[in-house]
Amino acid sequence: MNKYLAGSLSAFTAAVIGFLIHVGSQEWVRSWVSAHMQGRAVIPSWDVRCVALLTSLETGIGLVVLYALIRPALPRRSSLLRGVVLGVLLLAVMGRLFRQPAMNLVIGNPLPVVAVQDGISWVLWTGMSVVVAAVYDALSPADAS
The missing domain is CATH 1.20.5 (Single alpha-helices involved in coiled-coils or other helix-helix interfaces)
Known part of the structure; x- marks a missing residue:
């Protein structure tokens, strides 16, 4: 097939x-x-925020493992580009790239609200992905793999 x-x-x-x-x-x-x-x-509290900080390591580890697995298939030009591609892929997998903003608009949220709500998600995941790519590439150059 x-x-x-x-x-x-x-x-x-x-x-x-x-x-x-x-x-x-x-x-x-x-x-x-x-x-x-x-x-x-x-009620949000600092106890919850501390647990959130500690358990966010799970996300970081997952991103590093995913990046290490797909790194050979990503563009070799720059860590920034690889990080952005990883971030876009993650947003797409989670339905946050187009699906969630579209659904937020369809249910009646004003465009500025959708832009802020979903924009935070875009900045968060793309930012984390760029950091993972930059740090991983600096510590483990592609030609050393």
Whole structure:
């Protein structure tokens, strides 16, 4: 089978399955969470922020592993370009590149709100990816691999 056809069918099938699980679970998950959270208040605190900081290492490690795996397939021109490509790929995989901004617009969020909300996500993931690429490349040059 042609690799483009195989890739297209794989992407389509994955999208359909993800959509069905997402849409099919929303109503009962929302009800279940609501029932279990009755009478409870969730308040941001420094304890939560400290745990978030410590557990963000998981994301950093995941990014490094992913970068190391796909690095040979990325453009060799610069770490900045490789980092941006990694960031765009991550945004696309998470549905944050086009899907989430489009959905936010469709549900009625004003364009400036969508730009800020989704722009933060773009800056965050692209920034982290550029840092991973730059540091990894500086410490482990491609020709030394």
